Structures are given as structure tokens and as C-alpha cells.
Amino acid sequence: MRRLIRRGEAQKAGEVAAAAAATVAMPMAEPDPVAAAFFDVDNTMMRGASIYHFARGLASRGLFTSKDLFRFALGQVVFRVRGDENPEHIAEARETALAFVAGSRVEEIIRLGEEIYDEEMADRIWAGTRALAQAHLDAGQRVWLVTATPVELARVIAQRLGLTGALGTVAETRDGVYTGRLVGDLLHGPAKAEAVRALARREGLDLSRCSAYSDSANDLPLLSLVGHATAINPDSELRDHAREHDWEIKDFRTGRKATMIGLPIAAGAGAVAGGIAAAIALRRHYRSG
Numbered sequence: 436m437r438r439l440i441r442r443g444e445a446q447k448a449g450e451v452a453a454a455a456a457a458t459v460a461m462p463m464a465e466p467d468p469v470a471a472a473f474f475d476v477d478n479t480m481m482r483g484a485s486i487y488h489f490a491r492g493l494a495s496r497g498l499f500t501s502k503d504l505f506r507f508a509l510g511q512v513v514f515r516v517r518g519d520e521n522p523e524h525i526a527e528a529r530e531t532a533l534a535f536v537a538g539s540r541v542e543e544i545i546r547l548g549e550e551i552y553d554e555e556m557a558d559r560i561w562a563g564t565r566a567l568a569q570a571h572l573d574a575g576q577r578v579w580l581v582t583a584t585p586v587e588l589a590r591v592i593a594q595r596l597g598l599t600g601a602l603g604t605v606a607e608t609r610d611g612v613y614t615g616r617l618v619g620d621l622l623h624g625p626a627k628a629e630a631v632r633a634l635a636r637r638e639g640l641d642l643s644r645c646s647a648y649s650d651s652a653n654d655l656p657l658l659s660l661v662g663h664a665t666a667i668n669p670d671s672e673l674r675d676h677a678r679e680h681d682w683e684i685k686d687f688r689t690g691r692k693a694t695m696i697g698l699p700i701a702a703g704a705g706a707v708a709g710g711i712a713a714a715i716a717l718r719r720h721y722r723s724g
Contacts, residue, residue, distance in 0.1 A: 444620045449629020451619030452602045455586055456579070456634055465575045469641040471599075472571040473631055473657065474564065475649035476582040476592060479667045482559040485584050485592065492551030537615030541587060541608055548591040557595065563687040564667055567648065568598060577638075581631060581647075581657065583623045602630045628656035652676065 477484045568578045577599040582589050586603030593601040605618045622630060635642050643662040647654075652672035658664035666677040666684045677684050 445625040446629045448604075448620035448622055448626035449631070450633045451605050452586070452622050452626070452630040453633035453637060455605045455618075456600050456602050456630075457590070467575040469639060470574075470644040470646075471577040471579060471635075471638070471640050472568065472646040472648070473579050473581045473602075473661070474568060474598075474647075475627075475651065475654055475657075475667075476580050476584060476589065478650040479648055480560060480564050480568070480580065480596075481556060481592070482561065485556060485582070485588060488555040488559065489548065489551050489588060492547070492555045495554075537613055539613050541611050541613065544585070544587050544613075545591065548588045549595075552591050552595055556592065560596070561668070561687045563685060564648065565596065567665075567667075567685075568596065571646065572597070579631075579634070581622070581627050583621050583627075602627070602634065624653050625656045627654060628660045631657060631660060649673070658682070 474480050481488075571578050579599055580589050580593050580601040580603070582601070582603050584592075584603050586601060586605050589601035589603035593599070602622060604622045607614045607616045607618050620626060631645075631647070632642070634640070635645070642660055645661040646663040646665065647658050647661045648665045648667050649658055650666070650668045650673065651670055655673070655676060658666075664677070664680075664682045666673050666682055668686050668688055669677060669684060674684060676682075
């Protein structure tokens, strides 16, 4: 019964994410309307966790302390170790995500996201992954980010990279302010596959002609959904699965970088753990304002 409930929640989260997906940019090449590529963000498109870099940007503005940032990083360690489909862990992550945006104005989150992307994230994009995305655009295919990161931040990243758009976790808003509730659930694990499935129905995509890229075994439902799956900077479980199924493997890490990127503070699941620090920062910001 619990598994059925989680499946239903994942489907709802996916449908919500697909409904909220908006086109940011379209490829200039002759369009290939039934094929698309889907990229995870954290450790796949970008070194580390996007929400962690966002939190660092907030810290650099004095919106919270180094102690808060350390607590946030520790939270990522915990989720990386325990971040499976255990309902208790997902519920805990959901509460964190709610705290992240409660009481904040959407326009302020977007503005901060744009500034912090330019300051903290732009130089952390994997050139190899970016080239893969560009190859799909050059072939006339749409390219979407698929991430547990809040959709507003995911859209900023997609826009800066010139991609088609983004699927991300959707938070409820009222009069331009986040209510502190999610619409659906976190876009994590199976929910990513449900989002892509729903988007494919809406956009008329042939999933057998689509591609997906990720670093994490948590995204196996997404990778298994498309005709062409590639493991990028994979964790050990995903690497083993990719080898077993003859999926392409690309690792853009070398030497010490490969070791450091594997640390939990750069976890792909960081989007859900990061809400603690960001919530502290934003609450302090708006109180002081």
C-alpha cells in the first residue's frame, strides 16, 4: 500500500511539473519535433548542487552565517546517505522544501537566482555536458533540465544556458508570494520520469527517440524511460547499471576533482536538503527588510 501511495505522489508531482514547464528558448536548427533531451542538473550539468551554490550566494550577501551554511552542508550529507525512497526521508525533505520558499516573493527568488547563477554557478557548468546539450540543440531537438531544484531557479539555469526549459519542484504561490506548500511533491526519483512522461504527451514526443542524462541511480526511472540513456559522472550504482545495460558513460571529472565531486556536500539530492539554510537566510532577509 505504501508503495502505491508513493507511486501516486510521484505521478502527481510529475504532472504538476510538466504543467508548469514553460519554454525558455527554442533551438535555431531545423526542428526535430518528436525528439528531446533531458538533463539532470546537480553533478550532471553543474559541479555540485545548484541549491548549495544558491545558499552560498545568499551567505555572501550576509543573509545568514557560516554556521548556518555548515549546518546546511551537513544536512546534505545526511540526505545523500539516506536519500532513497523511504517515505519518512521524503516527508522530511518535503518539509525542508516548504521552509525554503515560505513567505518569499517569487520575483525576489528569481532576481537572486539570476544574480547568484552569474556569480556562483556559471563557472561550474561542466563543459562536456554543456556540449552534449548543444549538440541536441544543433540537431533541432529541445533540451530540458529535470531537477528537484525549485522550478524558478531551474528556469534561470536553463535560460542562462540557452536551453528549451526546465522541469522542477513546484511551490504554491498566492499573489506572487510562496504559501509554504508544494503543488504535488518533490520532483525526485520516480517523479522525474512521470514529469517527462507527462511532458512527452503534451509536446508529442516519441520517448524512444529521446535522450536522458544523469549522475545518480536515483534517476534510473528517468533514464530507463527514454531510448538513449547516458550516465554522466555516475555514482557507483549507476555506473554498474549502465555497464550492465550497455549505456554510454561519460565522466568529466579528473583526479582530485572526481573525488571532491563525490562528496555529499555536492550531492545531486542537495536541492531538498538545501532548504534549511535558504529558509534561514530568506526569513532573516525579509525580517530585516
